[in-house]
Amino acid sequence: MEFVDEVVRVKKPAARLIDTLAEQYSAIAFKFGYLEAQSPCWLYFMRKESGSAAFEVQFGNISEFKSSFGRLVKSGADLCFLVTSLRAHTMKLEEARGLLLRNFEIKKQKYVLIDIETGRHLRVNFEWDRFEQKLSSRTDGSGEEGQGGGAPIFREQRRKKIYGRRGEHKEQD
Secondary structure (H helix, E strand, O other): OHHHHHHHOOOOOOOOHHHHHHHHHHHHHHHOOOEEOOOOOOOEEEEEOOEEEEEEEOOOOHHHHHHHHHHHHHHOOOEEEEEEOHHHOOOOHHHHHHHHHHHOOOOOOEEEEEEOOOOOEEEEOOHHHHHHHHHHHHEOOOOOEOOOOOOOOOOOOOOOOEEOOOOOOOEEO
């Protein structure tokens, strides 16, 4: 995920906000092998053989956020970046995440919501990657679990016996 980390590190420019951001994001994308392509996205849509990335900038109200998310979903990009600002006083990153998850079916698309003012970002739909990474670090090359991998992911049996009948207060010993 080096590409996502590079995009998140971009700082707010002092002048010509949209133009400078577009230049910086395209330079990072070109560095990682992405080429510009046509799409419904307002800022940029980049594509390479193994995937695609879409960029949107939004400082408007809730309906404008919905239209930006709609364009990102419609683009079909693997990675979608939405850049916003805390100074716009419209939506916090968590609220934008909720709006996205409530109103759109994002399937396998991954979203990164970036606050350009504070540098904070929020990743949406990256949970499976973390789970796969945890699994791969626990296994050796043969596919069997390693011996020194730490605690198991799933509990094999209950540790404490629970006493009590149905409908009664239960006690653990």
